[in-house]
Amino acid sequence: MSEKINRLLVLKQIITLNRIGKQDDLLNILKQRGFALTQATLSRDLKELKVSKTPDAEHGYIYSLPSHSMRKRMASNVSYSNLGFQSIDVSGNIAVIKTKSGYANSFATIIDEFFLSEIIGTLAGNDTIFLTIKEGSSFQELKKALIVNIPELKEFIK
């Protein structure tokens, strides 16, 4: 299960570091790295990651991540390891993240920047963030989206 999350993270990395124009090529690289999957699954993964296929001056077509997900992180060498994350829980359609004192606001800002489709809005106090989960999305999905976008959280969630 966490197999999938790993795969998504590796997939993102492969896409940012290489210029690849078809799923079969991605598939082969993933297989080399020890993942067992089919093109069908890959297609679904790409959809989930919102990876788009774009014409490229030299390579014909290439896959690329939505501009938000990566660009900033890659450029500025920022690590999120110390976001102050403490825990995440849920009640109804409100997820609650607890952070170290004073970290809630900056953490929420980062989350906002990813425009996660599972979230309607965030509200941050001093050490607490409320996240409204979009109708139709689950707490599970939200957690997964958080991990995929902020890999550093992987060790801490669930």
Place this chain on the structure above:
Amino acid sequence: MSEKINRLLVLKQIITLNRIGKQDDLLNILKQRGFALTQATLSRDLKELKVSKTPDAEHGYIYSLPSHSMRKRMASNVSYSNLGFQSIDVSGNIAVIKTKSGYANSFATIIDEFFLSEIIGTLAGNDTIFLTIKEGSSFQELKKALIVNIPELKEFIK
């Protein structure tokens, strides 16, 4: 011939204003607007415009223009009609744009923002811009790219 340029311009407009997920749909709209073409041509047009197909939260997939081409223009209600453009010529792999006095720099800046693949670099003086044409690209291609990106120039070039 200018038929094609018109088509590309309309195509861009259609894409910015609608959320369309497959070429057949685009094709139908173009046909409604009086253009006669096939899916093959459309596919080539999309490639030329660097239109990418992106997963979308609600619509499955949508076509969208590279972020530069449009966003700014649509948002800020800027018209380029008065860029000060006067003429464009070429010698070897250097294209030379003449502008009204003082306009060269701002014009060059706008061009830079489109990251045209036909251009290696630009250099602007007071009323003159030098554009280095990328090896493998032609002056013709460059002019077309300029028109497609800055429709206002259509009347003035060639």
Place this chain on the structure above:
DNA sequence: AGCCTAAATGCATAAATATACAACATGTCT
């Protein structure tokens, strides 16, 4: 633990997209 629901995946295939090739048009240069 055992039941239940939701997620994940493969297989097969439909759907969508890109392109080789040939034909035709357009432009350029002398």
Place this chain on the structure above:
DNA sequence: AGACATGTTGTATATTTATGCATTTAGGCT
């Protein structure tokens, strides 16, 4: 104008990608 090069397009088709359906797997809950 004629010749040559370049650009544009359609047709047919190969390639690539998405998805319905069935099955397996993983969680969540009592």
